[in-house]
Amino acid sequence: MADLLNRIEHRWGRRFRVNIPVTAAVSSSEVECRLRNLSLSGALIKSEHDFRLNTLIEVIISLPLLAAGRATVKAHVTRKHAQGIAIEWCEFAPHAVKELLRAPEVRDVSHGG
DSSP: OHHHHHTOOOOOSOOEEEEEEEEEEETTEEEEEEEEEEOSSEEEEEOSSOOOTTOEEEEEEEOTTSTTSEEEEEEEEEEEETTEEEEEESSSSOHHHHHHHTSTTOEEOTTOO
């Protein structure tokens, strides 16, 4: 039953393929990760770290694409699978995520693209 609940779709927007290095701050440690896809409601993160479900993390994004150059976005770990962890932003459509989604490098993967 827990596995079935782990597969429930929580996404509220289109997903975009990205390959952005980020840092995930968990408790008192920081883990290097990569954003693999991104949406207004969350993201897929690839990491070697074993994140626990429902953990609150801070995703630190440092990119020239961002007006401020660096942003921290809070999220919860909602799913774990072979491709990484799925996270849901604590605030829907954070400003930094909207900025990233405006970049021409992102690619829509909502429909298998």
